[in-house]
Amino acid sequence: MYKYDSYDQAMVETRVEEFRDQTRRRLEGKLSEEQFRPLRLMNGLYLQLHAYMLRVAIPYGTLNSAQMHALADIAEKYDRGYGHFTTRQNIQYNWIKLEEAPDLLADLAKVEMHAIQTSGNCIRNISSDHFAGAAADELIDPRPYAELLRQWSSFHPEFSFLPRKFKIAVIASETDRAAMKLHDIGIQIVKNDAGEIGARFYVGGGMGRTPMIAPPIRDFVPLDQLITYSEACLRVYNRYGRRDNKYKARIKILVHELGADEYTRQVEQEFAHLLEQGVEPPLAELERIKPYFADPAFETGLPTEIDRSDPDFALWADQNTHPHKAPGYVSAVISLKPVGGIPGDASTEQMHLMAELSKEYSFDESRVTHTQNIVLPHVRIADLHALWTRLDAAGLGSPNLDTIEDIIACPGLDYCSLANARSIPLAQQISKRFAETGKTRELGELKLKISGCINACGHHHAGHIGILGVDKKGVENYQLLLGGSEAQDTSLAKITGRGFDEAGIISAVETVTDIYLDKREEGERFLDTYRRIGMDPFKEALYGE
Amino acid sequence: MNILTGNNLESGAVVWWDGTGWSLYVDDAVDVGDRADEIIAREQSARRVNSAYVLDASRDEKGVRPAHIKDRVRALGPTVRPDLTLKPKDATAMDWVI
Numbered sequence: 129m130y131k132y133d134s135y136d137q138a139m140v141e142t143r144v145e146e147f148r149d150q151t152r153r154r155l156e157g158k159l160s161e162e163q164f165r166p167l168r169l170m171n172g173l174y175l176q177l178h179a180y181m182l183r184v185a186i187p188y189g190t191l192n193s194a195q196m197h198a199l200a201d202i203a204e205k206y207d208r209g210y211g212h213f214t215t216r217q218n219i220q221y222n223w224i225k226l227e228e229a230p231d232l233l234a235d236l237a238k239v240e241m242h243a244i245q246t247s248g249n250c251i252r253n254i255s256s257d258h259f260a261g262a263a264a265d266e267l268i269d270p271r272p273y274a275e276l277l278r279q280w281s282s283f284h285p286e287f288s289f290l291p292r293k294f295k296i297a298v299i300a301s302e303t304d305r306a307a308m309k310l311h312d313i314g315i316q317i318v319k320n321d322a323g324e325i326g327a328r329f330y331v332g333g334g335m336g337r338t339p340m341i342a343p344p345i346r347d348f349v350p351l352d353q354l355i356t357y358s359e360a361c362l363r364v365y366n367r368y369g370r371r372d373n374k375y376k377a378r379i380k381i382l383v384h385e386l387g388a389d390e391y392t393r394q395v396e397q398e399f400a401h402l403l404e405q406g407v408e409p410p411l412a413e414l415e416r417i418k419p420y421f422a423d424p425a426f427e428t429g430l431p432t433e434i435d436r437s438d439p440d441f442a443l444w445a446d447q448n449t450h451p452h453k454a455p456g457y458v459s460a461v462i463s464l465k466p467v468g469g470i471p472g473d474a475s476t477e478q479m480h481l482m483a484e485l486s487k488e489y490s491f492d493e494s495r496v497t498h499t500q501n502i503v504l505p506h507v508r509i510a511d512l513h514a515l516w517t518r519l520d521a522a523g524l525g526s527p528n529l530d531t532i533e534d535i536i537a538c539p540g541l542d543y544c545s546l547a548n549a550r551s552i553p554l555a556q557q558i559s560k561r562f563a564e565t566g567k568t569r570e571l572g573e574l575k576l577k578i579s580g581c582i583n584a585c586g587h588h589h590a591g592h593i594g595i596l597g598v599d600k601k602g603v604e605n606y607q608l609l610l611g612g613s614e615a616q617d618t619s620l621a622k623i624t625g626r627g628f629d630e631a632g633i634i635s636a637v638e639t640v641t642d643i644y645l646d647k648r649e650e651g652e653r654f655l656d657t658y659r660r661i662g663m664d665p666f667k668e669a670l671y672g673e
Numbered sequence: 674m675n676i677l678t679g680n681n682l683e684s685g686a687v688v689w690w691d692g693t694g695w696s697l698y699v700d701d702a703v704d705v706g707d708r709a710d711e712i713i714a715r716e717q718s719a720r721r722v723n724s725a726y727v728l729d730a731s732r733d734e735k736g737v738r739p740a741h742i743k744d745r746v747r748a749l750g751p752t753v754r755p756d757l758t759l760k761p762k763d764a765t766a767m768d769w770v771i
Binding site: 226 | 680682683684685686687717720723724740741742743746747750751752753754757
């Protein structure tokens with residue numbers, strides 16, 4: 129994986145000392161909160177419901193074991209013994225003290241990490257496929273290009289004060305595991321008819337209060353023009369994106385209001401201009417980056433079958449592994465969704481263990497998924513049982529990937545000052561309910577996503593089943609949505625009807641899954657059945673309408 | 674009653690105006706009447722509190738109860754981590770929050 133050069137390290141360390149000085153001035157009263165707030169937000173430090181919250185960037189979700197150990201140490205030293213992995217492949221700490229934040233950032237810098245641009249109206253952490261560099265179905269490893277975009281977007285002077293925040297995802301397979309079309313820019317690395325590798329650009333997607341699927345605006349951008357084309361997309365947005373209304377300031381609104389054709393025309397015009405300006409980084413930089421993402425030394429002649437004599441292990445291996453490009457290997461997914469647990473939370477001890485296991489079994493590498501799990505990307509099939517045994521002993525062996533227990537949930541009203549309702553208790557109750565009734569396996573792939581407010585950090589628009597928490601006269605109320613997807617078949621979920629209270633929404637989820645079990649045809653997932661039969665049978669069961 | 678809450682500037686901890694200073698415990702909160710703006714301005718200027726605001730609450734025989742669920746969650750801690758609340762050993766502490 130990428131290693132900082134002296135410029136990267138100097139930039140991060142300089143920023144730590146700059147923030148240390150800003151914090152000192154705030155505590156001495158030389159900066160008001162109004163002056164300090166944008167400075168702390170630029171360093172990922174929010175003031176949340178109970179305390180300061182720090183969001184740490186994990187570029188394209190990739191960590192080495194030293195970094196995972198450092199995240200565990202930070203949880204112990206500065207927080208309350210745990211961290212929360214997020215839907216943008218980052219980690220958040222919920223109980224940070226302002227006076228200690230500069231020391232925390234200095235500790236992060238020692239392992240080539242930071243919290244820069246994890247807030248504010250700038251280009252946020254670049255996300256990617258959590259199986260990048262490992263997946264059997266991938267064209268090439270997208271991470272060198274994600275890294276190039278990271279370097280380009282870090283401290284980009286022109287894009288530090290955009291109309292609104294800006295999120296980019298990069299993938300390189302037909303299967304979308306990064307919710308690419310629900311990003312401000314989604315980049316898919318593709319091969320054209322001539323066999324050349326390039327980038328397809330989707331622009332103007334997003335969730336939030338106005339969910340939109342990004343339309344494709346260009347089928348093929350040569351990879352040696354990737355940054356230039358990205359710059360053109362941003363420039364048009366920066367110039368014409370609305371700054372008078374934060375609810376209409378995201379690029380999705382601009383693309384929608386201009387129309388994709390007109391937005392594209394303006395981007396192409398800007399692109400032609402920028403090609404003459406020479407803004408593309410020298411090819412040598414990309415060539416410098418690429419070796420950091422070279423394949424590890426995979427062994428050959430390894431066994432490709434597991435010993436299925438332990439049924440619990442066989443279940444986990446079937447459910448929580450993904451095909452690898454190298455024979456004898458798989459990518460193993462560590463579920464952070466124990467039954468009744470808090471989605472995405474990991475304790476200090478669990479993070480240390482995952483770091484050790486990544487070093488021992490996965491060439492010193494792990495990944496954070498946008499579904500709030502952890503991936504060990506390169507595990508020998510022969511090592512899977514030993515790996516599972518240690519995970520299971522630590523409460524990390526839940527065999528529930530992509531099932532109704534594998535719930536995405538935002539922090540909700542338990543932690544977030546923007547939330548209207550709690551998300552986590554619903555996730556806990558739903559996973560318990562389905563584990564107890566034994567329906568989890570029977571339901572198969574079913575993606576359930578919960579947001580505690582319209583900002584949609586829990587991706588409820590993209591859930592096969594989505595739940596949105598709202599405030600109904602001071603009382604938590606939950607809307608049920610069906611039919612969303614954030615995969616290659618991206619779709620936006622639709623609201624079933626009037627909302628439910630806390631107990632009611634749990635029963636409602638059970639009701640719609642029962643309809644699916646009753647109506648499904650051979651091989652259909654919940655989403656497939658919904659798409660075939662439509663909303664009416666579900667509404668009738670829920671409301672008698 | 675009108676009570677004041679905010680976050681301690683250094684630690685970020687949720688605090689409540691008790692008439693002379695800032696307490697971690699909502700039960701210590703006092704009715705500030707129409708003096709909220711004056712107290713907030715003075716206390717924020719002195720850097721004793723951050724992001725302070727006034728809210729509706731009531732007092733019953735068991736203590737001070739903020740009107741809105743968000744402030745009740747703030748008052749005790751995350752409902753999903755009783756061990757991290759202000760009363761980790763009190764199994765009934767959460768009863769009035771939700």
